[in-house]
Amino acid sequence: MAVRKLEHVGIMVRNMEKSIQFYTEVVGLVHLYTMTHTNGVIRLGFLAGKESGETELELVEGYNGELPAEGRVHHVAFSVDDVEAEFARIKSLPDVVVRDTEITTLPNGARYFFFEGPDGEFLEMFQPAAK
Template sequence: MAVRKIEHVGIMVSSMEKSIAFYRDIVGFELLGTLDHGNGTVKLAFLATPGAKETELELVEGYNGNLPAEGKVHHIAFTVDDLEAEISRIEKLGVTFIDPDITTLPNGARYRFFYGPDGEWLELFQPAT
């Protein structure tokens, strides 16, 4: 298996500024950066615990505000070295993909979502080089 680590956990937020302040000032994370998705609607922010950037928290604003009250966790992403190879490998195992194609972000990172056994959203993520 070519998954190297849990890349990030995506959490849906209604206010990027309010959520960044909360996770920074109350939880103690540091802001690593922000990014416009490129579709004109979604904004992203990435945070991590100080000095440890193994697993990040991704805040997602503008995607879907109609999620259940019990939680806004949107997906878990796994870092891979070769996105196409991993897609090919799990496709042969009968995985159902959510998006029809690989998405490339403006910073060059690429990803594709697929369903877990209970419908949970999982992401194969290849960082920008």
């Protein structure tokens, strides 16, 4: 197992700009960047503490605006060095549901896949883009 750290927590939002303003002005996070997912619909905004380098907050716009408030936290992501090795390892486990049929690559080069925890919670193995 090669988890390095808790990568990010994804929160679904209705309005990216309004949410970025809230998390920067009210919470005090720093907006790192925003991008459109490769599907052309979902927008992703990433924020972190002023002394970034650890866990980030990912805002997800355009996924599903109908979830109740307690369903807004979409997933928990873990950083890994080799997402392909983790994909193969997780897929080989008998009682783990892998949500993706392949690894997704974002426009910035980051790669990820989703799988389910024991209660159906979304978990993500995430290999950050090369810096």
